[in-house]
Amino acid sequence: MNWSSLIIGTLLFSVSAAFTRVYEWNETEFSREAPSSMVVHGDRIFFGFPINSSRKTARLAFAWLPGGNNSNLSPSLHPLQLQEEIGENCDAVQGVIDLKTDELGRLWVLDGASRNCQPTFRIFDLKDNDSLLLVHPLAGNPRNIVAIADVLADKLAVVSEWTGKFFYFVLNENKTVPSSDPMTDPSYQGQGIKDLAWILISPQKRQFGYACSFQCREIFLADDSTTPTTLTKIGTLSSDSKGMLMDKKGVLYFVHETEKRVTAWDTKGPFKEELLHKFDSDVDSINFALDGADNLWLLSHHASSRFFLLKGQYK
Numbered sequence: 001m002n003w004s005s006l007i008i009g010t011l012l013f014s015v016s017a018a019f020t021r022v023y024e025w026n027e028t029e030f031s032r033e034a035p036s037s038m039v040v041h042g043d044r045i046f047f048g049f050p051i052n053s054s055r056k057t058a059r060l061a062f063a064w065l066p067g068g069n070n071s072n073l074s075p076s077l078h079p080l081q082l083q084e085e086i087g088e089n090c091d092a093v094q095g096v097i098d099l100k101t102d103e104l105g106r107l108w109v110l111d112g113a114s115r116n117c118q119p120t121f122r123i124f125d126l127k128d129n130d131s132l133l134l135v136h137p138l139a140g141n142p143r144n145i146v147a148i149a150d151v152l153a154d155k156l157a158v159v160s161e162w163t164g165k166f167f168y169f170v171l172n173e174n175k176t177v178p179s180s181d182p183m184t185d186p187s188y189q190g191q192g193i194k195d196l197a198w199i200l201i202s203p204q205k206r207q208f209g210y211a212c213s214f215q216c217r218e219i220f221l222a223d224d225s226t227t228p229t230t231l232t233k234i235g236t237l238s239s240d241s242k243g244m245l246m247d248k249k250g251v252l253y254f255v256h257e258t259e260k261r262v263t264a265w266d267t268k269g270p271f272k273e274e275l276l277h278k279f280d281s282d283v284d285s286i287n288f289a290l291d292g293a294d295n296l297w298l299l300s301h302h303a304s305s306r307f308f309l310l311k312g313q314y315k
Contacts, residue, residue: 019277019298019312022066023075030077030307031057034285037099040297041107041126043067045289045309047077047299051095051112059093060109075309080107080130090117091135098145100157101126106133108157110145121157121169136174140165143214144243147199160197160214193220193231200246202267210252210267216241219252219271235271238263242286247294251314255286255298262288262298264314277312 032054035047044062053059058079081093094114101107105127113119119142123133138159146158146166155171158179168177197214199222209222211231217240223230241254241263250267253276260279265271276296279286282303289297298310 019296019310021308022297022311023063023307023309025075025307025309027305027307029075033057034301034307035287035299036096038287038289038297038299039099039101039107040065040289040291040295041101041105042292044126045297046080046099046101046107048096048099048109050097051114053095059095059111080124081132090114093122094119097142100145100148102148102155108145108148110142110159112142123171134174136169136176138167138169138176140167144197146197147201149201158199164195166196193218198244200244200252202250203246203248204250204268210244210246212241212244216243216254219244219265235265235273238273242288245288245290245296247290247296247314249294249314251294253288253290253296253314255288257286260286262286262296266314276314277310 031049033049036050037048039046043065045065046062049057049059058077060080061077062080063075063077093109093111094117095112096109097112098110099107105125107124107126109122109124111120111122119138121136121138125131125133141162143160143162146160148155148157157169158166159169160166166179168179170177193211193213195213196211198216199209199211202208202210207223207225209224211220211222212218217237218233219235219237221232221234237254239256239259242257245253252265252267254263256263260281260283261275262277263273264276265273277298279300280302283300284303285301287299291297295311295313300308302308
């Protein structure tokens with residue numbers, strides 16, 4: 001028994017968040033591999049699968065969510081675009097590293113390299129029949145999309161690399177710009193963030209942001225109302241998190257995959273990590289995403305070779 005995990009779990013504050021099972025798939029219906037990323041947009045949930053997935057797995061797929069006109073639809077996965085053999089056609093998605101959506105209904109796909117193809121950014125317009133807007137080749141070894149931000153009437157994506165470096169992708173100009181660590185350059189003061197991987201802007205106070213490293217254990221506040229921007233550590237999570245998400249009410253969500261639990265912190269109050277959901281011991285992977293109504297979606301893979309999609313909301 002992992003006594004430290006048990007003790008930490010009992011010390012977390014519990015909050016009301018009932019999760020209901022929406023879908024259940026076996027590995028034949030879904031995939032033998034867990035997704036590398038997932039996002040929700042409108043009445044669809046999108047899954048990106050890594051390059052080492054089986055050949056039968058579409059690297060980019062979606063399922064219709066129940067409700068409205070979709071009540072009678074099956075939970076089957078649908079490829080977003082034609083899938084071809086990996087490495088043979090570089091126009092096809094090779095293996096998804098990360099997914100993000102923006103308020104204009106665009107799906108940002110960070111696509112990894114294969115034996116013959118370099119990594120790319122692929123942007124799809126989900127409001128225009130999922131049309132492919134652009135494909136931009138990338139250099140280096142991208143790790144994740146740190147943030148997507150509005151800068152001077154343009155969209156800018158901050159991307160981290162496994163080397164610890166960063167680059168910006170500017171959408172309208174369709175170009176990448178190399179950068180130093182955006183949280184350790186001279187425009188910031190205070191505590192630095194080593195290995196930055198996530199930045200989320202507060203919906204209540206746009207001059208405030210929250211950041212963490214790739215291990216996402218220590219949470220930092222970035223105060224952009226000062227010059228230079230001030231970085232301050234405001235809390236330490238119970239264990240490493242698989243990234244973080246923030247809803248429109250300013251609640252941060254964390255997935256602790258090793259400990260098989262989901263926690264949250266309402267940033268309108270002092271730092272206080274709250275337990276939202278605890279998974280069974282046979283769960284070996286967890287993905288999470290938020291929809292436009294602040295519902296939290298959880299996808300878990302179990303030793304029974306089944307995937308479960310859950311839906312809940314912070315109260």
